[in-house]
Amino acid sequence: VPADKEGRRVDASGKKAYATSVLELKIATYQAIMARYQLLLWEKMAPVCKTLSPDQKVIADLLSAEAMRLARQQINASKHAADTALRGMASAIALRRHAWLAATSLPADTRAQVEDLPFEGTSLFSVTTDTFLKEMKTVRQTAKAYGITPSTSTSAPKRSSGYRQQYHRPYFRPAYPSYRRHYSPP
Numbered sequence: 249v250p251a252d253k254e255g256r257r258v259d260a261s262g263k264k265a266y267a268t269s270v271l272e273l274k275i276a277t278y279q280a281i282m283a284r285y286q287l288l289l290w291e292k293m294a295p296v297c298k299t300l301s302p303d304q305k306v307i308a309d310l311l312s313a314e315a316m317r318l319a320r321q322q323i324n325a326s327k328h329a330a331d332t333a334l335r336g337m338a339s340a341i342a343l344r345r346h347a348w349l350a351a352t353s354l355p356a357d358t359r360a361q362v363e364d365l366p367f368e369g370t371s372l373f374s375v376t377t378d379t380f381l382k383e384m385k386t387v388r389q390t391a392k393a394y395g396i397t398p399s400t401s402t403s404a405p406k407r408s409s410g411y412r413q414q415y416h417r418p419y420f421r422p423a424y425p426s427y428r429r430h431y432s433p434p
Contacts, residue, residue, distance in 0.1 A: 250351035262344035269336035276329035283322035290316045358384065 250256055290312050297308040342363070349359045365380060 250347050252351055255347045255351045258347035258350075259344050262340045262347060265343065266337055266340035269333045269340055272336065273330055273333035276326045276333055279329070280323055280326035283319045283326060286322070287316055287319040290319065 250259055293308075293312055297305055297312060300308055345363055349362055352359070354362070361384075362381070366376065
């Protein structure tokens with residue numbers, strides 16, 4: 249937990265945002281399952297519709313086709329909701345990461361580099377983050393051994409214009425991105 253009061257507040261907000269996003273993802277998953285079940289039920293109704301009289305068959309076919317279209321639309325809507333939830337989870341993790349890093353004594357440029365590192369699952373950092381931090385530590389120790397002073401600037405490094413576009417993409421990709429076949433975010 250971050251030591252300062254502001255850091256604890258930001259960390260707590262990140263936890264709440266993450267919990268909300270997890271709930272939203274569970275709801276979207278449930279909606280997708282229910283919509284798929286509706287689609288399955290209407291597919292099973294097709295043989296029954298064939299046994300109806302011609303007048304009733306036309307009405308039943310129209311009703312079945314409309315219900316199946318609606319179920320497919322519900323599946324697509326749940327995919328969009330899941331994508332939104334995943335983006336919220338990524339933002340919450342980035343917020344918590346920022347709170348934790350703000351409480352450290354790392355220079356601002358190092359914090360900016362670490363904030364942009366990937367994460368996986370519910371962890372604040374990925375396995376590759378440890379490797380990156382160890383390499384940074386080795387470089388700093390080597391520079392210190394040779395009498396070179398490492399940069400201790402207080403401002404974050406200037407980011408390229410492509411950073412803004414990259415920032416709005418989700419940091420976290422789901423383990424099963426099958427919904428990406430049907431929907432690709434802008």
